[in-house]
Amino acid sequence: MFRRRRSEDDFAEEIRSHLELEADELRREGFSEEEAHRRAKVEFGNAQTARERFYLRGRVIWFDNLVRDIQFAIRQLTRNPGFAVVAFLVLALGVGASVAIFAFVDAALLEPLPYASPDRLMSVSESDTSLPGWPLSYPDFLDWKAENKSFSSLDIYTGSGYLLRTRSGAEPVHGERVSGGFFQTLGVRPLLGRDFNPGENQPGGPNVTLLSYGAWVRRFGARPEIVGQTIDLDNEAYTIIGVLPQSFSFAPSGNAEFWVPINKLSLHEHSRTFYNFAGIGRLRDGVTVASAQSEVRAISNQIQQQYAITGHDLNAGVTPLSEVMVGDVRPILLTLLCGAGLLLLIACVNVSSLVLVRAENRRREIAVRGALGATPARLVKQFVTEAVVLAACGSSAGIILAATLIPVLARLVPVRMASGMPFLDRVGLNVHTAGVATATALLTTLLLAITPILRLPFRQVHADLADGGRGAASEFWSRLGANLVVFELAIAVVLLAGAGLLGRSLYHLLHVHLGFDSGHLATVEIALPSTLHQNSEQIKVFNNEVLQRATSLPGVESAGLTSRLPVQCNCSTDGIRIVGRPYHGEHNEVNERHVSPGYLPALKAGLIRGRFFTEEDDASRPGVAVINQTLARRYFPDQDPIGQSIANDEGGRPSTWQIVGVIDDVREGPLDAEIAPTEYFPVNQTGDRSFTLAVRSSRDAGALLPEMVSSLHEVNPNLGVSNEATMVDKIDTTQAALLHRFAALLVGGFAVMALVLGVVGLYGVVSYSVGQRKREIGVRMALGAQRSSVYRLIIRQAAWLVLVGLTVGLLCSLGTSILMRRLLFGVHAWDAVTLVGVSVLLGLSSLAASFLPARRAASVDPVEALRAE
Amino acid sequence: MSSRSRSDDRIALLQGTLDLLILKTLVLGPCHGQGIGRSILRRSEEVLFVDHGSLYLALQRLEDKKWISAKWGVSANNRKARFYSLTPKGRQQLTEKFSEWQRLVRAMGLILEGGMLDGGTDNQEV
Structure with a gap:
């Protein structure tokens, strides 16, 4: 050649x-x-x-033939536009969906981190058996950094909030406190200005900050001369030393705008048991994750002995940073990729069975052309050309579809969540995606070309001419066609079952017991400037004023303040002791929330024992606490918790809290997380300067939000007011809800398409067989067969196919559901409702699909059918 | 195709016969294209004129079929030229084609000579 x-x-x-x-x-x-x-x-x-x-x-003949083949192929396709359009659409859909999903997988899983040699970047954490991967304490960080030999650099970061003074007042902004080498460890250089100097990292260092690119553009009009100027964060002057590049993002920090070196430590942060800093390290060349892990563990154990930290089995964890960054989305992306792959497969099978039917119908044409001297090679080439034309058109349309789908899908991710997914910016058609698209197109072509070639015995020319295209070969076709349909139906079942399980998971997730009434709740975050309200008495007055204003808004029934809203995270935890019991340093982690007296009643939380807080529970009184039922069960299993005291060792506050009430569990953590033990302290005894206002109204909560904001500004224009949202919206946009909704929607979409394709395939096979058996049916009817028995004949054939497809599909779907159990919530992989539902759905649609050809068979006129011969 | 011969008694070749003539010419030894053309003209006593376009196409065809092989060499008068020589396969083809030709000539002769009673036998118009 x-x-x-x-x-x-x-x-x-x-x-x-x-x-x-x-x-x-x-x-x-x-x-x-x-x-x-x-x-x-x-x-x-x-x-x-x-x-x-x-x-x-030599060339001319080859080229002539090619042109002629392509023209012939196009003519053949346009002669049968129904086939061409269906095949084209099905292929475009299959290829488009797979390529689009692959683009996300590629961005998220194959190149998740936009940093220098990202595979050497590790997340470094403390851990114990019950809680893998919690943050480091500052003293531990210093020791680990000094003693380890595995990491060329080790750094920490922690989220932080500031009140930025702007011309129009104060605005709460997200900041991130990082150790000095943070950006060098990542391999990121500022776009403007400089990185932190070594001295700025030391305790007592100067107030300096790096700006994120977004903050620079949005707040400072992208003026380069801003570097060197000062801004006011929390009433302190910070010098801007540089601007980070546009491409920089760090998922755990969300959309932090101000990056500040850790050079001021709070009282707790000095403590070796205050775990507040997430660590990242860059492995030295040649050091493996395992060896780094064992080295850090050894250091950690030695520290534990040296400082006699007992109780919890302190340990260390080293995991690739990419794992931490995209660990949450990996299972959903892989599930979607599998779904898209299955859809592509079913599309290919569908189109190749269409090609097959056509090839069968053209058997006589092929025989004639063979007799006229066309060589087998020439005939094969014609089929290949047709497949290439079809696959090329379908795949290019699919790639165009993918290119349009990608931004649409990316936009479906809410901004709040997208900030934690920096890879979204890089989703698009790149080398990898193009490679996959090409490979998909080639495979499709191969499949489409091979099916008819395998099936058409080009040498049996004489037999086929004589036979007019019926007989043994057609029988073989219906068997092969039937196999393909079984395959399609099985895939459809797998996708339907997956979609059903994900849908039910989503339903369960959104209807999980919250422990409070999320409807008609409007929320807004408030931050107090530190100039305002210096002491706890003033804060109490301020809080009351805020609450009074809120409750006086029309339609408002009750209002409360909390340090953190429910259904957000199991975080802001506290290590507690039970007063009066021997303490050996056990690590008793519980959620800690500071709430106003009206907050829990406003949530409609259920009081089980004791009382809620009152106005009297203020700084002048001894500390009181309300606990949730999980805490009561875990720490007071055989005893009435009311009257008992819990203690914590955070300085500057009453360290013992007497339990005055037990409430039904309010879901503080994510929807899909276990309920964690939670303690509530009165906000008037803790003196917080930032909190969230929750307001229950009889009106639409969304309509209340603007009024809440303006009434807060009336209290004091310098208040930081942000993130106003209804509770329902907050819950709907939590990561757990979004991920499950995404998975359910997309897999559901795939499943619907698969169902349609499978049923259309079944319809094709049954009608083909009816067409082929017309004479037989005619004979049967001439011999006295009833129409109902003809119906039975055809439906029975279809029912067999469906039954086999369903059985195979159900078995496979058990396997796939077990694989995706990480995405399931509240349902088992073998959830009977889903599987029965899928079976019924598929059975009914298959029945409908085979009913039409069966009716055609039953209406065969025996005289006509026999005369046709 | 449209080459006008120097004298009118030259005739164009039948399709297929050119291959035979080329193979026969090369039996004598390797030769370049111009030499082959000249040789055919000379040995047919200036009757068979080979259109050079057809000649080179035929040479290429034979080379593709591996009946002849070619390599660049230097001609008798010191010019660079592409020399063709017969391959064993070509030699075998020559015998086959020659016997085929003989059968054709005999058959043609049987028919034509039988009916050629009142015409000039030397007229070679075909």
Whole structure:
């Protein structure tokens, strides 16, 4: 095929040589020099024509045939536009969905971190058996950093909030406190200005900050001269030393705008048991994750002994940073990828069975052409060309579809969540995606070309001519076609079951017991400037004023303040002791929330024992606490908790809290997390400067939000007011809800398409078989068969296919559901409701699909059918 | 194709016969294209004129079929030229084609000579 051809230059050279030789000879015969050359040329004829003929020799036939094949293929396809359009759409859909989903997988899983050698970046954490991966304490960080040899650098970061003074007042902003080498560890250089200097990292260092690119553009109009100027954060002047590049993002920090070195530590942060800083490290070359882990563990154990930290089995964890960054979305992305892959598979199978039906119908045409002298190779080439034309059109449309789908899908992710998914910016058609798209297209082509070739015995020309295209070969087709349909139906079942399980998970998730009434709740976050309200008495007055204003808004029934809203996270935890019991340093982690007296009643939390807080529970009284039922069960299993005291060792506050009430569990953590033990302290005894206002109204909560904001600004224009949202919206946009909704929606979409394709495939097979058996049916009816028995005949055939497909599909779906159990919530992989539902759905749609051809069979006129022969 | 011969008694070749003539010419030894053309003209006593375009196309065809092989060399009068020589396969083809030709000539002769009673037998118009 690819024999090396002689070059045209070589041929031209030969002609030149010919002309010279001829001229030589003519000269010898006595012609003048000039005449000899002229004659040589004339004799030769047209040299240019000869060259052209040389060029076209061999090529022209091949090319002619190709052009003819393509024209023929297009003619064949347009002659049967129904087939062409269906095949084209199905392929475009399959390829489009797979490529689009792959683009996300590629961005999220294959290149998750936009940093220098990201595979060497590790998340470094403390851990114990019950809680893997919790943050480091500052003293531990210093020791680990000094003693380890595995990491070329080790750094920490922790989220932080500031009140930024702006011309219009104060605005709460997200900041991130990081150790000095943080950006070097990541391999990120500021776009403008400089990174932190070593001195700025030391305790007592100067107030400096790096700006995120977004903050620079949004707040400072992208003016380069901003570097070196100062801004006011929490009433302190910070010098802007640089601006981070646009491409920089760090998922755990969300959309932090101000990056500040850790050079001021709070009282707790000095403590070795105050775990507040997440660690990242860059592994030295040649060091494995396992060896780094064991080294850090050894250091951690030694520290534990040295400082006699007992109780919890302190340990250390080293995991790739990418794991931490995309661990949550990996299972959903892989599930979606599998779903898209299955859809593509079903699309290919569907189209190839369509191709097959057509090939069968063209059996006679092929036989005729074979008899007229078309070689088998030539006929095969024609089928291949058709497959290529079809697959090429379908795949290119699919790629265009993917390109349009990608931004649409990316936009479905809410901004709040997208900030934690920096890879979203990089989703698009790149080299990887293009590679996958090409591979998909090639595979599709191969499948489409091979199916008819395998099926068409090009040598049986005579038999086929005589037979007119019925008989043994058609039987074989219906068997193969039936197998393909079983395959399609099985895939459809897998996708339907997956979608059903995910849908039920979502339902369970959104209807999980919250422990409070989330409807008609409006919330807004408030931050107090530190100039305002210096002491706890003033804060109490302020809080009351806020609450009074809120409750006086029209339609408001009750209002309360909390340090953190429910259904957000199991975080802001506290290590507690039970007063009066021996303490051995056990790590008793409980959620800690500071709430106003009206807060728990406003949530409609259920009081089980004791009382809620009252206005009297303020700084002048001894500390009191309300606990949730989980805490009561875990720490007071056989005893009435009311009257008992819990203690914590955070300085500056009453350290013992007497339990005055037990409430039904309010879901503080994410929807899909276990309920954690939680303690509530009165806000008037803790003196918080930032909290969230929750307001219950009889009106639509969304409509209340703007009024809440403006009434807060009336209290004090310098208040930081942010993130106003209804509780329902807050819950709907939590990561757990979004991920489950995404998974359910997309897999559901795939499943619907798969169902349609599978049922259409079944319809095709049954109608084909009815068409083929027309004569047989005619004979049966002529012999007295009832129409109902014809119906039965056809439906029974379809029912067998569906039954086999359903059984295979259900077995496979058990396997796949077990694989995706991480995405399931509140349902088992073998959830009977889902599986029965899927079976019924598929059964009914299959029945409908086979009913139409069955009716056609039953209405066969025996006289007509027999006369047709 | 449209090459006008020097004298009118030259005739164009039948399709298919050119291959035979080329193979026969090369039996004598390797030769370049111009030499082959000249040789055919000379040995047919200036009757068979080979259109050079067809000649080179035929040479290329034979080379593709591996009946002849080619390499660049230097001609008697010191010109660079592409020399063709017969391969064993080509030699075998020559015998086959020659016997085929003989059968054709015999068959043609049987028919034509039988009906050629009142015409000039030397007229070679075909």
